[in-house]
Amino acid sequence: MRRWVPVAIGAGIVVWVVALALLAVTTRDTQGFVKLQPWILMVNAAGVLTLLAVLAGRFIELLRDRRRHVPGSQLRTQSVLMLSGLVLAPLLLVFTFSVLFLTRGIDSWFHVEVRQGLTDALGLSRAALDLRMREYLARTERIAEDLEFEYSAGLFAALDDHRRLADAEELSVVSAGGRVEAYSASNLVEGLPPPPPEEALLQARRGESFVSLDPIASGGYAIRAAVPIGAESSLQGRRVLVAMYPVPQRLADLAEAVQSAYQQYGRLSYLREPLKISFVLTLSLVLLMALLAAVYGAFFFSDRLVQPVQDLIGATRAVAKGDFDTRVPRASRDEIGYLVTSFNEMTQRLARARAEADASRHAVENERTSLAVILARLSTGVVSLGHDLAIRVANHAAGDILGADLQARAGESLASVAEGQPLVAQFLGAVRPHLEAGQMEWREQFTLRADSGRRELMCACTALPGEGGELPGVVLVFDDITQLLQAQREAAWGEVARRLAHEIKNPLTPIQLSAERVRRRLLGGLAERDAELLDRATHTIVQQVEAMKQMVNAFSDYARAPAIELASTDLNRLVREAADLYHAQDARVNFELQLDPDGATIEADRGRVRQVLNNLLTNSLEALEGRDRPVVTISTRRIAMAGGSCVELTVQDNGPGFQRELAGQVFDPYVTSKPKGTGLGLAIVRKIVEEHGGRIEAENGPAGGALVRIWLPVDEASRGTVGPRGVRKQEPRREHA
Amino acid sequence: MLSLGALLAGAALAAEPRFEIRNAFTEPVAGVWHLNANIELSLSEDARGALAEGIPLTLVLDIELTGERRFLPDEDVAELQQRWQLAYDPLSDRYVVTNENSGEQATYAGQEEALAALARIRNLPLIDADLLKDGRRHEVSIRATVEIGGLPEAVKMLVFWRDWSRATDWYTWSIKP
Numbered sequence A: 001m002r003r004w005v006p007v008a009i010g011a012g013i014v015v016w017v018v019a020l021a022l023l024a025v026t027t028r029d030t031q032g033f034v035k036l037q038p039w040i041l042m043v044n045a046a047g048v049l050t051l052l053a054v055l056a057g058r059f060i061e062l063l064r065d066r067r068r069h070v071p072g073s074q075l076r077t078q079s080v081l082m083l084s085g086l087v088l089a090p091l092l093l094v095f096t097f098s099v100l101f102l103t104r105g106i107d108s109w110f111h112v113e114v115r116q117g118l119t120d121a122l123g124l125s126r127a128a129l130d131l132r133m134r135e136y137l138a139r140t141e142r143i144a145e146d147l148e149f150e151y152s153a154g155l156f157a158a159l160d161d162h163r164r165l166a167d168a169e170e171l172s173v174v175s176a177g178g179r180v181e182a183y184s185a186s187n188l189v190e191g192l193p194p195p196p197p198e199e200a201l202l203q204a205r206r207g208e209s210f211v212s213l214d215p216i217a218s219g220g221y222a223i224r225a226a227v228p229i230g231a232e233s234s235l236q237g238r239r240v241l242v243a244m245y246p247v248p249q250r251l252a253d254l255a256e257a258v259q260s261a262y263q264q265y266g267r268l269s270y271l272r273e274p275l276k277i278s279f280v281l282t283l284s285l286v287l288l289m290a291l292l293a294a295v296y297g298a299f300f301f302s303d304r305l306v307q308p309v310q311d312l313i314g315a316t317r318a319v320a321k322g323d324f325d326t327r328v329p330r331a332s333r334d335e336i337g338y339l340v341t342s343f344n345e346m347t348q349r350l351a352r353a354r355a356e357a358d359a360s361r362h363a364v365e366n367e368r369t370s371l372a373v374i375l376a377r378l379s380t381g382v383v384s385l386g387h388d389l390a391i392r393v394a395n396h397a398a399g400d401i402l403g404a405d406l407q408a409r410a411g412e413s414l415a416s417v418a419e420g421q422p423l424v425a426q427f428l429g430a431v432r433p434h435l436e437a438g439q440m441e442w443r444e445q446f447t448l449r450a451d452s453g454r455r456e457l458m459c460a461c462t463a464l465p466g467e468g469g470e471l472p473g474v475v476l477v478f479d480d481i482t483q484l485l486q487a488q489r490e491a492a493w494g495e496v497a498r499r500l501a502h503e504i505k506n507p508l509t510p511i512q513l514s515a516e517r518v519r520r521r522l523l524g525g526l527a528e529r530d531a532e533l534l535d536r537a538t539h540t541i542v543q544q545v546e547a548m549k550q551m552v553n554a555f556s557d558y559a560r561a562p563a564i565e566l567a568s569t570d571l572n573r574l575v576r577e578a579a580d581l582y583h584a585q586d587a588r589v590n591f592e593l594q595l596d597p598d599g600a601t602i603e604a605d606r607g608r609v610r611q612v613l614n615n616l617l618t619n620s621l622e623a624l625e626g627r628d629r630p631v632v633t634i635s636t637r638r639i640a641m642a643g644g645s646c647v648e649l650t651v652q653d654n655g656p657g658f659q660r661e662l663a664g665q666v667f668d669p670y671v672t673s674k675p676k677g678t679g680l681g682l683a684i685v686r687k688i689v690e691e692h693g694g695r696i697e698a699e700n701g702p703a704g705g706a707l708v709r710i711w712l713p714v715d716e717a718s719r720g721t722v723g724p725r726g727v728r729k730q731e732p733r734r735e736h737a
Numbered sequence B: 001m002l003s004l005g006a007l008l009a010g011a012a013l014a015a016e017p018r019f020e021i022r023n024a025f026t027e028p029v030a031g032v033w034h035l036n037a038n039i040e041l042s043l044s045e046d047a048r049g050a051l052a053e054g055i056p057l058t059l060v061l062d063i064e065l066t067g068e069r070r071f072l073p074d075e076d077v078a079e080l081q082q083r084w085q086l087a088y089d090p091l092s093d094r095y096v097v098t099n100e101n102s103g104e105q106a107t108y109a110g111q112e113e114a115l116a117a118l119a120r121i122r123n124l125p126l127i128d129a130d131l132l133k134d135g136r137r138h139e140v141s142i143r144a145t146v147e148i149g150g151l152p153e154a155v156k157m158l159v160f161w162r163d164w165s166r167a168t169d170w171y172t173w174s175i176k177p
Helices: A006-025 A037-067 A073-109 A112-146 A152-166 A197-204 A249-268 A272-320 A335-377 A396-401 A414-418 A422-436 A481-522 A528-559 A571-584 A606-623 A681-690 A716-729 B002-016 B047-054 B111-119 B153-158
Strands: A170-174 A180-184 A212-214 A221-229 A239-246 A381-386 A391-394 A444-449 A454-465 A473-480 A567-570 A592-596 A601-602 A631-640 A645-653 A695-700 A705-714 B019-029 B031-039 B057-069 B074-087 B094-099 B105-108 B119-126 B138-148 B165-167 B169-176
Touching: A037 A073, A037 A170, A037 A272, A073 A272, A073 A481, A112 A152, A112 A221, A112 A249, A152 A170, A152 A180, A152 A473, A197 A221, A197 A239, A212 B094, A212 B105, A221 A249, A249 B047, A272 A335, A335 A396, A381 A396, A391 B153, A396 A422, A396 A473, A414 A422, A422 A444, A422 A454, A422 A473, A454 A481, A454 A695, A481 A528, A481 A681, A481 B105, A528 A681, A567 A571, A567 A606, A571 A592, A571 A601, A571 A606, A571 A631, A571 A645, A571 B153, A601 A606, A601 A705, A601 B094, A606 A631, A606 A645, A606 A681, A606 A705, A631 B153, A645 A716, A645 B165, A681 A705, A705 A716, B019 B138, B019 B169, B031 B057, B031 B111, B031 B138, B047 B057, B047 B074, B074 B119, B094 B111, B105 B111, B111 B119
Parallel strands: A592 A631
Antiparallel strands: A170 A180, A170 A239, A212 A221, A221 A239, A381 A391, A381 A473, A444 A454, A454 A473, A567 A601, A631 A645, A645 A705, A695 A705, B019 B031, B031 B119, B057 B074, B057 B138, B074 B094, B094 B105, B138 B165, B138 B169
């Protein structure tokens, strides 16, 4: 409820009480308040109307709340009815008794005996005055007899004498025409004496004596008598003697007192019924006001009682919906107020706890996000496993190294993921023994064998605490160190090659020269058999030295790493030239070229790329020796990547393919399955490819035969995208499809 | 409660007897304009009862005299009020009519005679003839009010639904000295 309403109602009640008090004052006829009476009545009426309007509004509001099942409406109804009933009963009791008391009291004031007593007292007063009036009338009649024959000057003197003798106030003789002939008064007045009443003169002229008791303007009474003087005269008409006698003071006072009481009683008697109604109405007004004020009070107190409960209900619902900022205003300092304070403290604590939980969650989420970013950018594989080997978390690099999308299969057991995934199966085979043995902290290097070669992994395992009551798991961090090992091996082989070239090549020339000198010196002087032997021996020496020179030169080439000179190179053209050259060498071999029709131009050192093709085709031709329908398939295709483009070059033959035991080592120097091979051909190929920022893989094709795949970046900008496993990260697609 | 009051007031109004100014005129007598008027003054039974119980009755005569002016509002020349009181004196069993302005008093044996005397206004001095401009048109308006008096104002307010006072319409005529 709005705050000003109780204040206005309170002020109205104060005004009303003051108005009632003033109303009570006005009944004592205090003149100052009499003027205020209409306003006082209006204030009362306005108070009643205002209270009625306010209460009607409150009742309608209460009924509406009950119909809508607003919380607290029933409690409010009960409290209003109870408080109203508590006030109504005594009020009605007081009202009934008051009305009865008033009406019966007023009736008792006007009891018949009282009126009769006053009437009797008045009659007694009249009787006493009548006696006096008759006496004065008789006295006046005697004077009239004496004055029958008195006229003019004698009349005045006689009138004066009689007035003194009769104790009259005044005596006057009025002629038949109404003119005062003579006048005598104890107190003379200026001017003409006031004329006697017409009524008295008329009666006297008719021959009848007249006597009356006249109230005097100045207060008190006088007895007036009018008596005809003598017999009626036809000439002059009948004169009238008019006499005024004072009423004795004692008698006048008593009579006045009786009359005053009688008049007062008469007035009150006249006002009896109106007064009764008035008092009952006033009382009803007071009762109504009190009743309405009480009912309003009941509403007011029920509001004070129920409002905090309603607030608490609303706030509880809000809290249930998660709004912990809800606060209930504390309206009082009683138990309800204590409850409200406790509720507010509880919601404050809840809000604080939720804020802390939110902050913690945000921190955890931030950390997880950071961790996810870090994991995603790591080239190191990270896999978190539960106690049941279920994958909790795996980063992209892990899936890349193990050749399976581990992120997509989070939640699944690593054993189920390993089905159909040979690398994952080998990884599991290496990891499981440790875990089954209860080893949670270990570090180990192991080798995975794939069709494309061996992969050396360095794997570290660390225990993870269990979350939410789960058993502890492990986190496996592993890195593909194949490249690293390869680089180390290459560095070692490079050093070996350099030393071989240096140490072996130097003595070869003297050996060859010595052998030729021996042959030249001795060949002519020896017998035919010896000469033939010498010739054969020296020839063999020279031949083998030459072979060794070639071998040393090959090692020298491997160890040497001159700067490459990049230039725009049409790979398709180089492929065609190489195919033509080798087809000319061995027309038996069929070269199938599947070259990208959109071109395969790359930035590369043309000579070195040609050497790559030569080495690969040499290997293929050597592998195809003795084969029926030898076929070498060479293909190029351009692949678009996220950070650039590359060209994929594949060379496949239908020969015996790589030996299984050499898988993963075919690019190592001096690893060959050929009886005459140096084992440097593929090593040099890979070195050239890696110098160009490319990548190479060797495996056996689906239908057998060796399959070598090379990815070379088309330009400098694309170099970073091709590197180790770079191509696999992207879904290849044809450009200019 | 209010409806009860309205009912009582309605009943009082329904029984209203006639109260009006029957006729009135002014005449110059010895250089003074005098007023004569006859009032139709009939009292209700309730008022007669109140009178008989000793509650006095007051007749108030409001008199206004205005002078006509061209282009300007009329000039208030004179305004006076005369009050008479009619009361029953139970001891003498007479009705006393008192002029409250002059203090003159007359008594009557019966209520009717007293009311007749009250309703008959004769030779009431109004204004000195010299104060009226010759040839100018003047208007005299009178209105009579009869009140049941002698009761405390508080009592009147308590019994507020009673018609304690009645007034006639203004009675207006013109004179031209």
